[in-house]
Amino acid sequence: MIEVAALSQRYGDYLAVRDLSFQVGAGEVVGFLGPNGAGKSTTLKVLAGFLAPSAGTVTVAGLDVATQSLAVRERVGYLPEHTPLYDDMRVEPFLDFVARVRGIGAPAARQAAVRGVLDRCRLGEVLGRPIAELSKGYRQRVGIAQALLHDPAVLILDEPTHGLDPNQVLEVRGLVRELGAQRTVLFSSHILSEVEASCERVVVIHQGRRVADDTVAALKRRATGGAYRVRALDPPAGWSETLAGLEAVARVQPSGDALRVEPTTPDRVEAMATQVCAAAQAASVTLLELAPLEASLEDVFQALTQQGAE
Structure with a gap:
């Protein structure tokens, strides 16, 4: 479902990602782990079709992100590290707006899509509230909901539990596990307990390079x-x-x-x-x-x- 081959990404003279290769199969929930500044967010932006690779090839659902970026974005749900929300809008109208931007034009289909993600992300209690008034946990749920509106086959989440309190972390963790039962999920984190609780396999990067790709259990054994x-x-x-x-x-x-x-x-x-x-x-x-x-x-x-x- 996701194939990354010899990906390198430059920002001017700075090489953020270096010859990175890994795969994520259909239906897998994979953690993308690394310290701050390792190149996680840059890699996820490339996978989501928002950044063209400087070198190497990346395909998502069989589509090349460099030459078919629009088609990739149609099949990918993406939650950036900093959730893109309009604070002056209420939850339900915001999701309706995103659905329109996503091209869900028919009113009945759009309403069904919005209602579906409201239920899936358990946002019924706050659907009429301004986004500016929401807790960090609810804001993350709204961010995940907007990524799900078009029913993507691949879900890419960048630090989905960052800044949440323990109860909110548990809620988002449970939601990620539920979503992983129906689609391919790649999520980044530098919080080790989150990766261990949410997935069996992890890809670890450091200074833009892959340093491990295995199950959590195998990595633990290898360390001994x-x-x-x-x-x-x-x-x-x-x-x-x-x-x-x-x-x-x-x-x-x-x-x-x-x-x-x-x-x-x-x-x-x-x-x-x-x-x-x-x-x-x-x-x-x-x-x-x-x-x-x-x-x-x-x-x-x-x-x-x-x-x-x-």
Whole structure:
């Protein structure tokens, strides 16, 4: 649904995005993660058809954003980082206005579209209120509603929970999950808990470059180097040395009431686990736990954005 190949984006002499490539499949909800200034918003503007790429190719729903930008915008719902709202308008008339701009000309179709997003975004309580009087949470809901009016196949959200209080974050998070059940969603954030709670896969960028593209679980495991936590019932003397002598084991360290066992290389994880099981059986040791260690997403993010290498 979204394909980015060798995208670079310049602002004068400044290179904001550097040779960036990734894909988002139909029906996926993918987090686009990176520190402030990493190039997230610039990339999303290109994907939404509002900025022509300096180099590389980007297609959305099979359409080239450089040569078919209008067609791309017809298929994409876009919420910029700073929600574009008219404060002097009331919610329902504002959405009706956006629907007209979107080309939904027939009154019945326009009314149905507006009513649909009012219900979907739970805006019924404020539909007659001036936008200037709305809380930040409701303003974000109105922003998402305007992005949904034309029933897009792809939804691009730039920092949708930025500046919200905890209750508002939960509401918007739930809405994103609901929307992801019916369309492709790519949303950016620098808030790690939001990414982890809303999607399984993340693309991480730093200084305009991709530094990771994987599931959250896989990134956590990778940050530990494939290490396992091994806990045994009444292990015999020399148990740690036994594990350290296994062919696929690089290092064994105490970790509370267990051992941290690291493979020689990440691709030797399965071999390491198999050898640990065999060693336990040979020594008549009962294993209580043999599980991969997972770092926190914060640890993963810090490592990726400091090292800057995938």
